[in-house]
Amino acid sequence: MQLVESRKEGLYCTVGDFYIDPILPVKKAWITHAHADHYCSGCEAYFGHDQTIYFLKKRIGRIAPMTGIPYGVKRSINGVEISLHSAGHIPGSALIRLEYQGEVWVITGDLNPPGSVCCAPFEQLQCDHLITECTFSHPKFVWPAQDLVFNQVQDWFKACINQQVAPILTAYSLGKAQKVQLMCQTLGIPYMVHQTVEKFNQCYRDLGFEIPFASIVKDGIQPRHYAGQLIIAPPTVLKTAWLYRFNQVSTALCSGWVLQEGMVQKRGANVGFCISDHADFPDLVRHIKRSQADVVYLMHGDKARMASHLGDFHSNIKLLEYQ
Secondary structure, eight states, X not given: OOXXXXXXXXXXXXXXXXXXXXXXXXXXXXXXXXXXXGOOXXXXXXXXXHHHHHHHHHHHOSOSOEEEEOTTOOEEETTEEEEEEEOSSSTTOEEEEEEETTEEEEEOSSOOTTOOTTOOOOOOOOOSEEEEEOSSOSTTOOOOOHHHHHHHHHHHHHHXXXXXXXXXXXXXXXXXHHHHHHHHHHHTOOEEEOHHHHHHHHHHHHTTOOOOOOEEOOTTXXXXXXXXXXXXXXXXXXXXXXXXXXXXXXXEEESGGGGSTTHHHHTTOSEEEOOOSSOOHHHHHHHHHHHTOSEEEEXXXXXXXXXXXXXXXXXXXXEOSOO
C-alpha cells in the first residue's frame, strides 16, 4: 500500500486519512511550517508543532481547532504513528515522520540542515520513503559564508548613507527578517522595520525569543526620521508605491535566488544578498544520502533537474505532481 500519495488537495496519508501541507481546504491538515505556501485557510482541523500553530493562529485566526505538538512526541491515527522533528527552517518547522507496519516515511516541507536563528537544531532522520523539497536544485546554489555576506550588507549600507540614499533591505517577514535584524544588532547597524515585520517580531517575542524593538515605518515618515537607518521590509514592497515615501532609495533582496542570473532585477531590486533559510544544493544532496531512503520523491523546485543529479547514486527517484 502507498502510505502517502499526491492529490489535488496536497499530500494525502491514505491510512491515516489526513493531508500534509494542503493547498485546498481539507478535514485534517498537518502543517510542516507557517509560511503561506504550506497551508491554506478553510480546513476543519490543523495540527503542527506548537510554534507553527501559534503562527497559524496569528496568520489565519482561530478558524478551526488547532492542535500544537512538541518535537518528538508520538501520536497514532488509524495505526499510523506520527511525530514531528525539527527542519531547521523557521521556528516550529518540522519534518513529519510517519510509521506504519514497520515502514517509515518522512515528509520534509522546507528544510535547512545548518539551521537558522531561533530554530531547534535540524534532526536528520532515516527512512524507507523520503518526500523532500528540492527548491534549490542546481549545483550553482551554494551559500557563501554568512559573515562575508553580512560584511557586504554593511558596506552597501554605509555607501547608501554616504550618498544620502535610503537603504531598503527586503526579507521575508517570518524567519529571514528576524535573521537580518539580529545581523544588524551584531554589526551595529541602526534600523527601522515595516509594520508586517514588526507583527512577526512580536510573535517571536511572545514565543520567548529576544528580538529587539525597532521604530516602525509609518505613513508620512519624514527624511529626518529615517536618516542613517536601514529599512527592513518584506519583498512585496519592491516595485510598489510604498517606496515613494522615501526621497531616494537603494533596494536590496535577501534570498538564495540572487545567485540565479537576472533574478535581482526581475524582482525589482538594485542589489542582492545571498541570505537564505533553505538548504542549498550540497545540503539537499547530503540530506537525501543520509536519509538512506529506498525511494525518494521530489517536490517544490526543478524536480527533473534534481533527479538528474541524484541519478548518479540513487536509482529509485519519483517526481510528485503536487507543487
